[in-house]
Amino acid sequence: MNEKVTSNDVAKKAGVSQATVSRVINNYSFVRESTREKVLQAIEEMGFTPDQVARSLNMRKTGTIGLIVGDISNPFFSETAKVIIGEARESGFDVIISDTDHSDQNLGKAIQTLIGKRVDGMLIGSVGRFDTNVQQLVDKRFPLVMYNTRLDRDDCNYVVINNVKGARVAMKHLLDLGHQKIAYISGNTKYSTLYDRLNGYHETIKKQGLPFRQDYVYDGELTVAGLQRFLQTPWQDEERPTAFFASNDQIALLLMEAALSLGIRVPEDISIIGFDNISYSAKPFIQLTTVSQQHRRMASLALEKLIQLMNTDDKTLKVSANLEPEIIVRNTSAALEQ
Amino acid sequence: MNEKVTSNDVAKKAGVSQATVSRVINNYSFVRESTREKVLQAIEEMGFTPDQVARSLNMRKTGTIGLIVGDISNPFFSETAKVIIGEARESGFDVIISDTDHSDQNLGKAIQTLIGKRVDGMLIGSVGRFDTNVQQLVDKRFPLVMYNTRLDRDDCNYVVINNVKGARVAMKHLLDLGHQKIAYISGNTKYSTLYDRLNGYHETIKKQGLPFRQDYVYDGELTVAGLQRFLQTPWQDEERPTAFFASNDQIALLLMEAALSLGIRVPEDISIIGFDNISYSAKPFIQLTTVSQQHRRMASLALEKLIQLMNTDDKTLKVSANLEPEIIVRNTSAALEQ
DNA sequence: GTGAAAGCGCTAACAG
DNA sequence: CTGTTAGCGCTTTCAC
Numbered sequence: 001m002n003e004k005v006t007s008n009d010v011a012k013k014a015g016v017s018q019a020t021v022s023r024v025i026n027n028y029s030f031v032r033e034s035t036r037e038k039v040l041q042a043i044e045e046m047g048f049t050p051d052q053v054a055r056s057l058n059m060r061k062t063g064t065i066g067l068i069v070g071d072i073s074n075p076f077f078s079e080t081a082k083v084i085i086g087e088a089r090e091s092g093f094d095v096i097i098s099d100t101d102h103s104d105q106n107l108g109k110a111i112q113t114l115i116g117k118r119v120d121g122m123l124i125g126s127v128g129r130f131d132t133n134v135q136q137l138v139d140k141r142f143p144l145v146m147y148n149t150r151l152d153r154d155d156c157n158y159v160v161i162n163n164v165k166g167a168r169v170a171m172k173h174l175l176d177l178g179h180q181k182i183a184y185i186s187g188n189t190k191y192s193t194l195y196d197r198l199n200g201y202h203e204t205i206k207k208q209g210l211p212f213r214q215d216y217v218y219d220g221e222l223t224v225a226g227l228q229r230f231l232q233t234p235w236q237d238e239e240r241p242t243a244f245f246a247s248n249d250q251i252a253l254l255l256m257e258a259a260l261s262l263g264i265r266v267p268e269d270i271s272i273i274g275f276d277n278i279s280y281s282a283k284p285f286i287q288l289t290t291v292s293q294q295h296r297r298m299a300s301l302a303l304e305k306l307i308q309l310m311n312t313d314d315k316t317l318k319v320s321a322n323l324e325p326e327i328i329v330r331n332t333s334a335a336l337e338q
Numbered sequence: 339m340n341e342k343v344t345s346n347d348v349a350k351k352a353g354v355s356q357a358t359v360s361r362v363i364n365n366y367s368f369v370r371e372s373t374r375e376k377v378l379q380a381i382e383e384m385g386f387t388p389d390q391v392a393r394s395l396n397m398r399k400t401g402t403i404g405l406i407v408g409d410i411s412n413p414f415f416s417e418t419a420k421v422i423i424g425e426a427r428e429s430g431f432d433v434i435i436s437d438t439d440h441s442d443q444n445l446g447k448a449i450q451t452l453i454g455k456r457v458d459g460m461l462i463g464s465v466g467r468f469d470t471n472v473q474q475l476v477d478k479r480f481p482l483v484m485y486n487t488r489l490d491r492d493d494c495n496y497v498v499i500n501n502v503k504g505a506r507v508a509m510k511h512l513l514d515l516g517h518q519k520i521a522y523i524s525g526n527t528k529y530s531t532l533y534d535r536l537n538g539y540h541e542t543i544k545k546q547g548l549p550f551r552q553d554y555v556y557d558g559e560l561t562v563a564g565l566q567r568f569l570q571t572p573w574q575d576e577e578r579p580t581a582f583f584a585s586n587d588q589i590a591l592l593l594m595e596a597a598l599s600l601g602i603r604v605p606e607d608i609s610i611i612g613f614d615n616i617s618y619s620a621k622p623f624i625q626l627t628t629v630s631q632q633h634r635r636m637a638s639l640a641l642e643k644l645i646q647l648m649n650t651d652d653k654t655l656k657v658s659a660n661l662e663p664e665i666i667v668r669n670t671s672a673a674l675e676q
Numbered sequence: 677g678t679g680a681a682a683g684c685g686c687t688a689a690c691a692g
Numbered sequence: 693c694t695g696t697t698a699g700c701g702c703t704t705t706c707a708c
Contacts (some may be wrong), residue, residue, distance in 0.1 A: 006685055017695045022687060030693055052454045053394045054685035058700040062391060064434070064455070072423065073617075078416035085410065085437045094434045094451060096402070099423045113432060116390045117402070253621065260622045279411075283591065284598045285623045344701055355679045360703060368677055392701035396684040 066114035070126030080299035166325030167200020178336035267334035287331035404452035408464030418637035504663030505538020516674035565596035605672035625669035
């Protein structure tokens, strides 16, 4: 910024050695009060701000963590990011955010630049089950905690909910309301989260002895137009799904849009249940029934675990946590009218 | 990460000097092809990633910019952040995000840590008109571009729309629909954006020869409960506002919630117009009439300007830009029924 | 073309 | 308590 005042300049002005300046900015205890004050005053007068870059270089830590998400404009991620940024700061960390747009290639690049920047640890909210870039990080035992999604291996650190169970809970809710013909809108199953939810759906269908119909599972483009086409599938009347389980709230909202545009009423004509409980789902004009994955708590825990990881030398420490899914019944699901 | 491989290690392995390694990772031209390849191979084999911290230290730049916003979970900011993060990466910058929770004190601290981290520049989306911390940055000619809000002085860099005009446009829309009794829901006027919009409201009221009523302006707590109380103000029937101008979309949504909970229909009973055009406002179950401030374009421009600023030594360069407000008419505003 | 050497601004022993 | 001395891992002259 202005004419680069360094600890050396401060030292000269205060008439002490540069090391002493370093001692006072680091609150080292054994500095005579009078010299401490001299230094402090010089710092004040010269507008000195310690250079964290230099500091990082020989401390081998930067006080920065990397946060990688698939889409920061998705409320799920912006809401978790808020928690992470806030609590990280309280613990003395800044956070660099990378947005991958759900591309594996971008994820790879993001990891590379973050490694280059020597972040002390990473939090990853979107990672494919078999992502090779993240696998390598794990193999290297780089301090890393995944949340929301995780790799398909156990020797890694993550905070997730039991998504199979979450899907089961969602299905049970629909079944309890009398629905039997339940369609599923799948997101990209490269993510464990979405893969597990799909499995929970399948599992429930099977356990209930319901016929499995491939045409009840949508895995096309996640746009209003695509979902409109799905809703307009030429089912026989008695085969038409009466309930739709969307693999997350964003998708559920899209589905609600599609239904609305087609004059299909929710929940009168069809019931809809989502997953995640993003804050918009609670809005009175939406009132989406959904399953909470306690995302703020998840974010908070993930950071807490990461900090543990960064503070230990035990390369074998496991810090994963599992949260419980929780159903939130609102107005988009209703009993099936006979 | 793993056992810290440095350019020195690479140099030894490749049988060249460390300086040469530096030359190849920086794509310096005058390196013999054969030695370049030797080095590249050693880098590959050893899994070497250049230490950007060391690099930053003597290049006096970090390739990192700071982004400060009032609330990253607000879609306006997460959507602009997405643009900024994406385009910054394309230009070789990472971004550290600070979330101030709209507190001036947090803003001050955020600036301090970002300065300490030696970011190459800053983008600030939320700054009070007279904020002293940011004033100091401007005085120092630190590379800084504000967007959305700005300081109340002209010798600073910003990208904003003409908010007075935007408010005028919003008011005109309501007036054209026959509304005369128009209430205004004010946000915190420490922000230029919200200050200007309030002025645009006042100005229009005056120019139209409409009576100015203090009880038409709400500047209480921005919660559903607070807005419910406002809607329940014991106005005489003929004094009851027929239209509400909310100073931004978030607030408009809260107002819609409040109205809904009170059984007040929009737009049948009251018209509502917002400001910002966040993506949720376009959702079919919301369909909020609003004024766009082209926020993605604003973010993109702000970053572009910042990059200009960071690439010049001309400390007097001014890079501000003004965008035009644009009304988006949807379903929350309707002609006044006589 | 390539090596040697001098820092970038700080922290961390090690003396005294 | 405080100064001196090495680096941290790079980039960048300046020679050869």
